[in-house]
Amino acid sequence: MFAEVLTIGDELLTGNTVDSNSAFIAKKLTERGYWVRRKTTVGDDVGEIEGVIREILERKPEVLVISGGLGPTHDDVTMLAVAEALGRKLVLCEPCLERLREFYRELHERGMIDDPNLNEARKKMAYLPEGAEPLENTEGAAPGAYIEHSGVKIFVLPGMPREMKAMLENEVLPRIGERRFIQRKLLAEITDESKLAPILSEALRRFEVRIHSSPKGFGRYIGIILFGENEGEIERAKTFMESRGIRFEEGW
Amino acid sequence: MFAEVLTIGDELLTGNTVDSNSAFIAKKLTERGYWVRRKTTVGDDVGEIEGVIREILERKPEVLVISGGLGPTHDDVTMLAVAEALGRKLVLCEPCLERLREFYRELHERGMIDDPNLNEARKKMAYLPEGAEPLENTEGAAPGAYIEHSGVKIFVLPGMPREMKAMLENEVLPRIGERRFIQRKLLAEITDESKLAPILSEALRRFEVRIHSSPKGFGRYIGIILFGENEGEIERAKTFMESRGIRFEEGW
Structure with a gap:
């Protein structure tokens, strides 16, 4: 019963950020009895991400946890790359869009942003690979995704540690079994x-x-x-x- | 001009240790103008390490920096795995053996170990892949190795951060060019x-x-x-x- 972890972000490859996310994820998976067999990090590049996901799926882990690259900026391309790797389309998740609308409206009311509207960059976050189940982000904007594909449970989480940790605890761990090591x-x-x-x-x-x-x-x-x-x-x-x-x- | 980083250690895959080594290595490579394209972590297992090194060599990076698994314990198998991946034998490095003898003699004189002799576990560290150049470890026991193979500059460094950092600065960076970003x-x-x-x-x-x-x-x-x-x-x-x-x- 093995798992893999994939973290995504140019800042991890330039050494500007130490990848503590993958250690956190690995620890939680280990506690659940999974053997984390490999951790991989690639940059914010559709081709690189797509390629490495295909490689991982060929090794047939039971669980693959991906973290990073879900935000609104131009280099947040993870969901697109996941969709491409799985041969699926990106489709609009209506409830996600609704939640994003709510999220930015609230930030605007609290004076944290100037513009409450959903521009294209923000809307992008509501697109998930076809057939994915959205995972709730209680700490930030971008929803995650849960996809079962060729027997692999794939979880796509944000890269901000606070958001990733909450989503892992609330949305991932309950879906991967009860056993505790x-x-x-x-x-x-x-x-x-x-x-x-x-x-x-x-x-x-x-x-x-x-x-x-x-x-x-x-x-x-x-x-x-x-x-x-x-x-x-x-x-x-x-x-x-x-x-x-x-x-x-x-x-x- | 791209590079890859491979860190090795079960403690990285159980989440007990945050992998700050790969960030340090990536930062130094980035400063030298290398694009660090991928970081990978596997456990202390000959087959896993050998497999991932073969994969990396197929991508033909200019530089591959490997860190971890050079010590005397039974799960320090990196040099063996590197040798297998490259289709080379492990051969005794006589100057390395001499230096190890010196190293343990000194530790013994300072009262830090009971036995100054080179038992099998300690001797193991003097075996490097055939054709490798030993890299000096100024901070610890195990020497590193530098191997040119199919156009890839491969550096094998210890996992202890203090030892890895000194070896990277003194032995690796001078061998990979002068350009500074x-x-x-x-x-x-x-x-x-x-x-x-x-x-x-x-x-x-x-x-x-x-x-x-x-x-x-x-x-x-x-x-x-x-x-x-x-x-x-x-x-x-x-x-x-x-x-x-x-x-x-x-x-x-």
């Missing part, structure tokens, strides 16, 4: 790294857990993350590794 | 987003600059980044856009 972070104190690998491998065989390890400093500590469906299984895996000589400290 | 960040105050696009397009046609835009808040401001080879050209592009009615504020 928990994780526990440990520091393993070891004096010989080469002794660790066989112990981890044996723990993986014996228990229903996943284990990630990464070095923390030089030689003395290895950061370990244990993933499992319940605390009991994680505890059993930990106890087993201790019985093989690993000393753990909690957290890092 | 500069960037200027501006806030464009506009009351109608749809008027911005044609002005940006005309500026792109008239001047030797690249322009990235992204919304900041709702409607009033658009963040603009102007890239160019010198301040003069950037200033001329800015003046032109002002003459078309855009009001700029500096910085964001």
